[in-house]
Amino acid sequence: MATATVRRDMFEEIVMAEERFHGEGYQQGYAEGSHVGVAEGRRYGSLLGAKIGSEIGFYLGFALTWQCLLQKCTDEKNNKKIRALDSLIRMIQKFPYEDPTYDKLQEDLEKIRGKFKQVIKDPIGRSVHREAE
Numbered sequence: 001m002a003t004a005t006v007r008r009d010m011f012e013e014i015v016m017a018e019e020r021f022h023g024e025g026y027q028q029g030y031a032e033g034s035h036v037g038v039a040e041g042r043r044y045g046s047l048l049g050a051k052i053g054s055e056i057g058f059y060l061g062f063a064l065t066w067q068c069l070l071q072k073c074t075d076e077k078n079n080k081k082i083r084a085l086d087s088l089i090r091m092i093q094k095f096p097y098e099d100p101t102y103d104k105l106q107e108d109l110e111k112i113r114g115k116f117k118q119v120i121k122d123p124i125g126r127s128v129h130r131e132a133e
Contacts, residue, residue: 049100052109056092059116063088066119081119088115 067085070078091112096102 045100053097056095056097056109056112059088059112060092062116063092063119084115084119088112088119091115 063085067082067089070082070085091108095108095112096105099105102108
């Protein structure tokens with residue numbers, strides 16, 4: 001009787017080995033995939049954050065430079081540009097650089113992009129900013 005029980009246990013171990021190995025392999029793969037996914041997500045987030053920071057920095061540098069250049073001009077056209085530049089600078093200064101969980105990050109970035117496009121248009125509607133060829 002004891003021999004039959006031992007044989008049944010051995011047989012059960014052999015039959016269940018595939019299921020056990022499958023489960024163990026799944027757990028190991030899941031753990032490794034999670035670890036690799038976190039590392040890849042961190043790299044991607046750093047890259048995207050650097051791109052956004054570079055873009056915002058460009059807008060701020062552009063706005064501050066033109067604000068300084070237009071301070072001496074007092075005609076109405078330049079006053080509108082200066083007000084638009086001031087608005088752009090305020091938007092950039094309020095942008096939440098340190099909070100990646102900010103819900104409206106993309107919305108605020110789109111508003112800044114829109115304001116920048118408004119600033120670089122001349123009164124006729126042509127862009128005053130030309131891409132380098």
